[in-house]
Every structure is written in C-alpha cells, then in structure tokens.
Amino acid sequence: MMDPGVVEILKSIVGPDNVLSDQESLVCYSFDATRYTSQPEVVVKPRSAEEVAGVVALAYEEGIPVTPRGAGTGLSGGSVPVQGGIVVSMERMNSPAVIHKEDLYAVVEAGVVTEHLQRDAEAKRLFYPPDPASQAACTIGGNIGECAGGLRGLKYGTTKNYVLGLEIVTPEGRLTRTGARTVKSVAGYDVTRLMVGSEGTLGIVTSAVLRLLPLPRARRVIAGRFKDITSAAEAVAEITASGLVPSILEIMDDKTVEAVGAFLKESLGDGVLLLAEFDGAKSLCEEEASKALEILNGRQGGAIEDDVKGKKSAKLWEARRAALPALTRLCTTVILEDVTVPRSMLPDMVNKITRIAGKYDVGVAVFGHAGDGNIHPTFLTDRRNPDELKRVDAAIAEMMGASIDLGGTVSGEHGIGLDKMPFLKLEIGKAGYEIMKRVKGSLDPGGIMNPGKMFYDS
Ligand SMILES: Cc1cc2nc3c(=O)[nH]c(=O)nc-3n(C[C@H](O)[C@H](O)[C@H](O)COP(=O)(O)OP(=O)(O)OC[C@H]3O[C@@H](n4cnc5c(N)ncnc54)[C@H](O)[C@@H]3O)c2cc1C
Numbered sequence: 001m002m003d004p005g006v007v008e009i010l011k012s013i014v015g016p017d018n019v020l021s022d023q024e025s026l027v028c029y030s031f032d033a034t035r036y037t038s039q040p041e042v043v044v045k046p047r048s049a050e051e052v053a054g055v056v057a058l059a060y061e062e063g064i065p066v067t068p069r070g071a072g073t074g075l076s077g078g079s080v081p082v083q084g085g086i087v088v089s090m091e092r093m094n095s096p097a098v099i100h101k102e103d104l105y106a107v108v109e110a111g112v113v114t115e116h117l118q119r120d121a122e123a124k125r126l127f128y129p130p131d132p133a134s135q136a137a138c139t140i141g142g143n144i145g146e147c148a149g150g151l152r153g154l155k156y157g158t159t160k161n162y163v164l165g166l167e168i169v170t171p172e173g174r175l176t177r178t179g180a181r182t183v184k185s186v187a188g189y190d191v192t193r194l195m196v197g198s199e200g201t202l203g204i205v206t207s208a209v210l211r212l213l214p215l216p217r218a219r220r221v222i223a224g225r226f227k228d229i230t231s232a233a234e235a236v237a238e239i240t241a242s243g244l245v246p247s248i249l250e251i252m253d254d255k256t257v258e259a260v261g262a263f264l265k266e267s268l269g270d271g272v273l274l275l276a277e278f279d280g281a282k283s284l285c286e287e288e289a290s291k292a293l294e295i296l297n298g299r300q301g302g303a304i305e306d307d308v309k310g311k312k313s314a315k316l317w318e319a320r321r322a323a324l325p326a327l328t329r330l331c332t333t334v335i336l337e338d339v340t341v342p343r344s345m346l347p348d349m350v351n352k353i354t355r356i357a358g359k360y361d362v363g364v365a366v367f368g369h370a371g372d373g374n375i376h377p378t379f380l381t382d383r384r385n386p387d388e389l390k391r392v393d394a395a396i397a398e399m400m401g402a403s404i405d406l407g408g409t410v411s412g413e414h415g416i417g418l419d420k421m422p423f424l425k426l427e428i429g430k431a432g433y434e435i436m437k438r439v440k441g442s443l444d445p446g447g448i449m450n451p452g453k454m455f456y457d458s
Contacts, residue, residue: 057173070142076417110141147197249371263326340412
C-alpha cells in the first residue's frame, strides 16, 4: 500500500478527484487486452505535461514504479503495472489536435484517440495513415509507446514514420522536447526514434508532432476468396513481388471469417478472405487493382469482388477490424500473437503455424496484415485449463523460433511488454540485448519507468 503522505502530494499535483485508490478503480487499471493482470497502488490522471512531470519527479524521489497508460488496448501487457506503484493514465490529455495544414503536421496530446486525429485531419483534406484496428479506442501515446502499425502499414509504414518530434517527461521528472517540426532534422542523436516503441520504459510522452499527408484522391477495394490459407498467402507473396503496392492487403482465415460473420450477424461466406485496397490518383488505382485482379484470378479461388464500393467496402473494413473481438466470443481466453516474416516467406510461415498447432493439439485462427508479412495467429484456449495453456505456450515458443528462422521477428507491431520477454534475446542476441539494457540503465537510472517489462531480468 502506498504511503498516505505520497498520495496527498499526488492529490496536490493533479487534484484530489484525479487520484484513484479505491478497489474498483484499481481493478479497472490492472489489465490490457492480454491475459496478464496486476493492480497498481494508485492511479493518477494528469491534465498537463507539467502535472505529469510533477508526478514522475515525486516517484523518482521516492523510488516508486510508474506505468504509463493510454487506453489499455495493448496486446503485449505493456500497461499492466506488474510492480504496483503509480499508473499514470493519459486519458485526460486529449485536447483536439492542432493541425498545421500549410506545413503538413499536427501537434497532438498523448491521450487523443487515434481515430479522432484521423477524423480531424480528414476534415482538412489531410491524412494520418497509421490505423491500428483498435483505432476507435487506442491513443496516440499508446501508438507511440508500441510503434503501432495497422492495416495501411504496407504502403504507408507505421507510427515511427510519422513522428517528427515529441514532448516527453524523463524518468527523473524533467519536461523536455525531442526532434523538430521540420521535414528534416539531424541535430544530434535521434531521441525521438528511440522513444517510439520504447513501451513507456524510457519516459512518458505528453504530446507529439505528427507528419500528415494529403488525403488520397481515390480508393479502390477488391476482395478474393481462397479454399485454404496457404493459397491466399501465395497470392499475397505474388502481389507484393509483382511490384504492386496496395495501401491495404489483409487476410482472414476461414475460422476468423465465420466468427466475424456471427459477430456482425451478417455472413461473409466461406473460405479464406483476402482484402486489398489501392489508393492515389484514380487512374493509378484502376491500373493497380486490375493487375492484382489478374493475379487473384490466375489462382485457384481467386477474385470474388472486383470493385467494392461505398457501404459495402466500409462493411468489409468493419469486418476486418472486428476479427479479434469476434474471436474472443468463441472461447474463454484468446492469446493473439504477432509474428512478421519477409513477405516471400508468408506461405512458409502459415504452413508452419498449421503444423505447430496440430503438433500441440491447440486451436488457432489466423488473420492480419498479410501484405506486411505480419500475421496474428490467435490461440483459442481457456486459462482454467493449465494443461492446454502449457501446450499453447509451447506452440507459441516454437512459432517464435520458426519466425526468426525465416528471417522474421517476434513482434511486428505489438511490442515486447510481458508477452514477448522470453523471446527478445533470441531475436537480437546477447550483445544487442546488452546495448538495450545499457540504454535503459542510463536513461532511467532509478529503474522506475514501467519496470518488469521488455527485459526479463529488469
Ligand atoms: C481489437 C484490437 C485490435 C488491435 N489492432 C492493432 C493493429 O492493427 N495494429 C497495432 O499495432 N496494434 C493493434 N492493437 C494493439 C493496441 O491497440 C496498440 O498497441 C495501441 O498502440 C495501444 O494503445 P493504447 O492507447 O491502448 O496503449 P496502452 O495499451 O495503454 O499502452 C501501450 C504501451 O504504451 C505505453 N504508453 C501508453 N501511453 C504512453 C505515453 N503517453 N507515453 C509513453 N508510453 C506510453 C504503455 O506503458 C504500454 O507499454 C489492437 C488491439 C486490440 C484490442
């Protein structure tokens, strides 16, 4: 339990109504979208960067663990306060983004919901591409914490490609800025890039300068259906190898398609679905979509919709974004993974996932950002069945090894957090691990920022 004197100082910093320590509140801030839970001792909800700095300076002085939290939609356990202490919830730092149309950037507080930034940018004919499937809930701070990707990653990259600069609170509680508002800046080390994907272990982002693009003039959506996931993965590899760059290229296996149909109460048909979008100038969209259709039609299964428009296309993207919530309806516990391989290796990876699931006799559904080589094998299990959970964990470990063997990574977009801690060293090696630990040690000398994450020996 936290020293009552510390709680009183916290109340003086953020206001008494914004310090929560009742049991119900602590439970609400004890989990994210993974299976992990752990309660904080206190939750604070600052409204300004200065308040965040005050809270962190106090924690540094007192040696209290601090866990930053956005919306808690994370899929690696990052915002679960495993060592108790203070959860700093950024939910009140959500003023509307200030958009600088002439210079194509926005200044955005960390607690702004991603979809709200997208909506505000679109109102000015601008475009913020990173679009995690959780965009209706997740925050810009959480996206920066995890370097979130999304459906448009194939053409537009991920969060790191849009962060020009940051305002951050260091682990000692100092408020500072990184980066610039310019298109270019090489003034010293790229601390901005280091912060992106640092999972709240190196400081708290209070606001960000985010690059915007002009809104694409046209979009064209096509869909294909395949009898099995390997054929669909082969079509993905062929599309990317052909030089086409769809803005979106997503896959949903038959189990996911069925679950989403039941969830949305609208059948999506049978088989494996491949969804692609092309954007840009109208003529280019047409040309690229026709070439992709040729590829789909040249394969067994092939194209089913050669021009999905309006409400119908919105429905397809809604269906894709509903994949995880729909699968959670099928069982007590879902464990979603995040392997990413070079695109040409995608057919091999999906074959290995099928083989590994069979070997350990566990249920798995597969969907994801296939065009990025990033898929989410989602294990359907029950945490009350320890024997099955053991087999799921063994299957996950083998799958991580397979991804690395194929030249891939253990996490494309969800981060290490708690979930991938056992696999980080496997991917980056002993020397790489030591470098990361040295960075952590020098920037967070008190070891208070999101302790117990990323490094299993932290
Ligand atoms: C249905 C569903 C679909 C999803 N789809 C995608 C997807 O397509 N692509 C994708 O990449 N992810 C996806 N995710 C995962 C998740 O939404 C993202 O990782 C998102 O970026 C988390 O944002 P959040 O605000 O919920 O952050 P949280 O979960 O609260 O925090 C995530 C991490 O960031 C840190 N953090 C939060 N705020 C700050 C801050 N201000 N400063 C420093 N660190 C901070 C936390 O400590 C934690 O380590 C999905 C999740 C769900 C539930």
